[in-house]
Amino acid sequence: MPFYSEKVLDHFKNPRNVGEIKDADGVGEVGNPVCGDMMTFYIKVKENPSGESLKDNLLEEVKFQTFGCGAAIAVSSMVSEMAKGKTIEEALKITNASVAGELGGLPANKMHCSNLGADALHKAIEDYLNKQKVTK
Amino acid sequence: MREVYLDNQSTTQIEERVYQEMLPYLQENYGNAQSMHSIGAKAKDALEKARGQVAELIGAKENEIYFTSCGSEANNLAVKGVAEAYKEKGKHIIVSGIEHFSVLYSARRLGQEGFAITYLPVDKYGLVSPEEVKNSIRDETILVSIQQANPEIGTIQPIEEIAHLLQKINAERRAKSQEPIYFHTDAVCTAGIIPVEVNKLGVDLLTLAGSQFYGPKGAAALYIKKGVRIIPQIDGGIQEGGRRAGTENIPAIVGFGKAAEIAQNEMGENYQKMFHLRDRLISELPKKIEYLYLNGHPEKRLPNNINFSVEFIEGEGMLLFLDEKGIYVSSGSACTSRALKMSHVLSAIELDPAIAQGSVLFTLSKYNTDEDIDYVLQEFPAIVERLRAVSPLYNYFKKTGKRKVAGPGTDYEHEHEE
Numbered sequence: 163m164p165f166y167s168e169k170v171l172d173h174f175k176n177p178r179n180v181g182e183i184k185d186a187d188g189v190g191e192v193g194n195p196v197c198g199d200m201m202t203f204y205i206k207v208k209e210n211p212s213g214e215s216l217k218d219n220l221l222e223e224v225k226f227q228t229f230g231c232g233a234a235i236a237v238s239s240m241v242s243e244m245a246k247g248k249t250i251e252e253a254l255k256i257t258n259a260s261v262a263g264e265l266g267g268l269p270a271n272k273m274h275c276s277n278l279g280a281d282a283l284h285k286a287i288e289d290y291l292n293k294q295k296v297t298k
Numbered sequence: 299m300r301e302v303y304l305d306n307q308s309t310t311q312i313e314e315r316v317y318q319e320m321l322p323y324l325q326e327n328y329g330n331a332q333s334m335h336s337i338g339a340k341a342k343d344a345l346e347k348a349r350g351q352v353a354e355l356i357g358a359k360e361n362e363i364y365f366t367s368c369g370s371e372a373n374n375l376a377v378k379g380v381a382e383a384y385k386e387k388g389k390h391i392i393v394s395g396i397e398h399f400s401v402l403y404s405a406r407r408l409g410q411e412g413f414a415i416t417y418l419p420v421d422k423y424g425l426v427s428p429e430e431v432k433n434s435i436r437d438e439t440i441l442v443s444i445q446q447a448n449p450e451i452g453t454i455q456p457i458e459e460i461a462h463l464l465q466k467i468n469a470e471r472r473a474k475s476q477e478p479i480y481f482h483t484d485a486v487c488t489a490g491i492i493p494v495e496v497n498k499l500g501v502d503l504l505t506l507a508g509s510q511f512y513g514p515k516g517a518a519a520l521y522i523k524k525g526v527r528i529i530p531q532i533d534g535g536i537q538e539g540g541r542r543a544g545t546e547n548i549p550a551i552v553g554f555g556k557a558a559e560i561a562q563n564e565m566g567e568n569y570q571k572m573f574h575l576r577d578r579l580i581s582e583l584p585k586k587i588e589y590l591y592l593n594g595h596p597e598k599r600l601p602n603n604i605n606f607s608v609e610f611i612e613g614e615g616m617l618l619f620l621d622e623k624g625i626y627v628s629s630g631s632a633c634t635s636r637a638l639k640m641s642h643v644l645s646a647i648e649l650d651p652a653i654a655q656g657s658v659l660f661t662l663s664k665y666n667t668d669e670d671i672d673y674v675l676q677e678f679p680a681i682v683e684r685l686r687a688v689s690p691l692y693n694y695f696k697k698t699g700k701r702k703v704a705g706p707g708t709d710y711e712h713e714h715e716e
Contacts (some may be wrong), residue, residue, distance in 0.1 A: 174618060180688050181472065195652035198612055198631055198640070200665075202690040229615035229655075231631070235688060268425035 166232060167266040173236035178243050181225045188293065190285025193278050199230030201238050201282040202298055210249065216294055217251040226282070234270040238280035240265050245283055253287060256280050301624040302670040305509075306602060307487070307565030308628060309659035312553065313512035317538075319556040320514065323549040331546050333481075337642065341548045348555025352519050356485075356504060357495035357559040364520045364538045365551055368415065369401035369507035372520035373443075375542065376503045377404035379528035380441050381413060387477040388438030392416045393647045394426045394455075398484055401443050402642075414438070423595035424453035424647050428460045435467060440477065445484040446504075450630055450659060451641045452603025455491075459482055461500025480526060486510055486518075487600060488711045490561035492569065502526050511662070513557030517550035538614040568664040572661065573601040575662055578606055578671050586679045593649065593657060600631045602662040605630075607653045610692035616658050619681040625674055630657040652691065652701075677694040 166174070193200040206223035213219060224246045229239040242262055245253040258277045262267035262268050304310070312320075323344060329337035331345045346360070353360045362711040366372040380392060393405045395417045402417075409415045416434045418426050425442055435442075442464065447454045461481055468478035482503035485494050487506075490511025496504055503526065521529055529542055535543035548703035561568075574598075584590045589609035608616065613629025620627055630641030631654070644654040662675070695703040 171618070175622070182693060191340060191690070195655055196640075198655050198715070200690060227688060227693055229610070229689045229691050230612050232613075232618045235615060 163253075165269060166236075167268075169264075170233060170236040170268065171263065173233040173239040176231040177235055177239035178226075179225050179239065180227065181247065183223055183225050186286075187228030188226075188286040188288070190282045190287070190289055192282045192285060193230070193234075195229060198288075199228070199278055201228045201230070201234065201278055202224060203238075203242070203282040203286040205283075205290060206285045213249070216291060218249050221245050221248055221250065221253055224283070230278075231272070232234040232298065233236070233257060233268055237261055237268075238264060238282070241279040241283050250287055250291075254284060256283065299624045301410050302625070302673055302674055303626050304660040304662065304666070304670070304674070305626045305628050306663040307659065309509045309515060310663050311513045311665065312514055312558065313560060315560060316513055316553045316556045318551045320553040323552050327548070329548075330691055331548060332535075341546070342673070344548055344552050345546055348551045348558075351555035351559045353507070355494070355562045356489060356506065356521060358521050359524065360495075361539070362524055364522055364541050365554075366518050366520055367516055367544075367548060369505055369510075369518045370397070372505040372507070372518050373398060373400035373484055374404050375520050375528065375531050376505060376522075377401055377441065377443055377540075378408065378531055380480050380482070380503065381408050382529035383527040384440040384477060384480070385413075387512070388436075388440045389413045390416070390436050390438040390440065391419060392431060392434050392439060392442045392444075394418045396420055396424055396448055396450075397443065397445055397645045398449065399642075399700075401445070401484055401684065405443075413699070418444075420453075420646050422647050423598070424448050424451045424594060424643065425598070426460070428456055428463055432463050432467075433459050435479065439474075439479050440483065441480050441486070443482040445487070446499070447485075447487040447492075447603075448594070448643060449487045450641060450670060451604075451605050451647065452487075452600040453595040454488070454598045454600065454660075455483075457499050465500060469689055487603075490558065490565075491551070491600065491602060493565065496521055496523070508554030508557045511557050511561045514553040515548045516547050517554035519554070541708050564664075569601050571664060572662045572666070574605055575666055575668065575671050576601055579660060579674065582671075582675055583678070586675060587682050587697065591653065593644065593647070604660040604662075606658050606660075606695070607649065608656040608658060608682055609653055610656065610689045610695060611682065612655045613657055615677075615685045616656075616681060619684065620658075620678070623673075623677045623681075625677060628659045628661075630659065631655045632657050 169215045186204040187207040188205045190203045204225045208220045208222040210218045224242040327340045329341035331341040349363045353363045383422045384509045405415045480502045484505045486507045489506035502523045504521040509515045530544045591607045593605040613631030
């Protein structure tokens with residue numbers, strides 16, 4: 163299968179962090195089946211004792227479910243790995259380009275999948291931050 | 299690893315007897331069929347022999363067969379060539395919405411040049427209604443082009459019925475000294491696979507391609523009934539009666555001819571074999587995979603076509619995992635098309651887009667066996683399970699018993715626009 167790189171294929175065939183977090187602190191959903199891809203990200207956030215703001219809190223757990231092509235699944239898996247254990251601030255810096263880069267590149271017509279992955283993660287973080295504003 | 303090729307709609311494997319027939323024309327008999335010497339004459343003889351073989355397959359006369367390089371070229375020649383020849387008589391063309399892109403884009407091009415184009419809708423099985431054809435006809439209509447069968451969902455169209463109604467209309471037209479409506483059918487999926495006879499079908503033009511029935515790529519033909527005018531789309535030479543310029547691809551045409559001869563002699567046997575395998579997969583796969591839907595007509599269907607939608611997952615993922623197991627198929631999902639657009643055929647039968655994304659197309663050849671089908675039945679369910687485990691749509695369905703359909707309107711949607 164020469165279409166994808168080894169790394170993309172590995173993340174597609176053995177996706178990391180698949181699933182749902184029942185009591186997630188934030189959930190982000192992007193895409194839609196009409197286009198062919200849909201991703202849901204769940205995050206569990208741990209307070210950072212030495213942190214100064216919410217953005218210093220840590221992504222203790224990141225899980226995802228994805229409906230989509232090989233690239234979409236591989237991107238989700240990579241985003242979850244890149245974000246896990248990071249602070250919110252760091253996770254927000256994950257970009258489409260950095261995800262594609264970590265995967266060793268994506269075919270040109272699949273680049274949009276990487277946009278989707280970072281978007282879904284950022285949406286989950288946004289959801290978390292909004293919830294914090296309401297409760298605090 | 300076992301290898302099971304089930305993408306015969308894309309192309310078939312060249313059959314051994316075809317290959318052997320072609321070989322001398324690659325090296326020893328290398329002549330140009332238009333040359334006035336002995337070496338050229340050998341090529342010319344081979345060309346004319348192949349023309350006879352192809353003519354025989356579809357019940358045509360030799361001088362009604364025009365070789366082209368591929369089915370797309372033949373479709374372009376049929377649609378544009380007839381339109382240009384008869385544009386003084388009228389500028390309206392009718393095609394179905396599920397034609398091959400070579401017909402659809404030819405029609406679109408003519409539309410840009412001032413022709414009116416009617417794109418006929420199809421029902422949920424992909425069938426064109428003859429009544430609808432009749433209702434779409436105008437005084438200016440010069441051409442109707444409807445495929446004999448659809449490559450993706452396998453549905454076979456009522457070509458004879460449509461031809462019959464056109465003949466009635468044409469009789470009235472002739473009485474008024476009006477130009478008749480010409481009828482073209484794209485028979486790329488059917489010729490060599492099921493019986494195709496131009497007179498029985500009642501068509502004026504018909505496209506067929508050898509690579510669909512174990513011939514090589516690079517040779518196809520357009521049948522043009524005697525008396526139908528056509529404007530060439532490739533100018534520059536006297537080949538093919540002046541209707542298609544260019545040095546003839548003799549090795550490929552020789553292979554095409556041989557493939558036509560073999561297909562004709564062995565059609566019944568191959569048909570039965572594929573029909574049996576097709577029905578096995580259609581009946582047995584749903585017993586192993588839940589939420590599986592057959593696309594296309596259950597009976598009016600090509601003997602080699604199986605198109606399923608697997609709900610909650612997307613086609614490309616299935617393709618990749620099947621490929622890993624040595625099973626080669628295709629899909630109509632947006633992700634598997636290089637243009638990232640859902641198949642126009644699945645859109646036309648108004649399949650729910652979420653379900654259309656999970657389409658998998660298996661197309662059989664005479665080389666497939668019961669063991670191949672066993673292997674697919676053995677490997678495919680686990681692949682589906684694996685992808686469903688990752689799918690938010692499936693997990694939502696399992697949890698709630700409801701189907702989740704995310705509405706349009708995300709930023710993402712815009713990225714898919716061309």
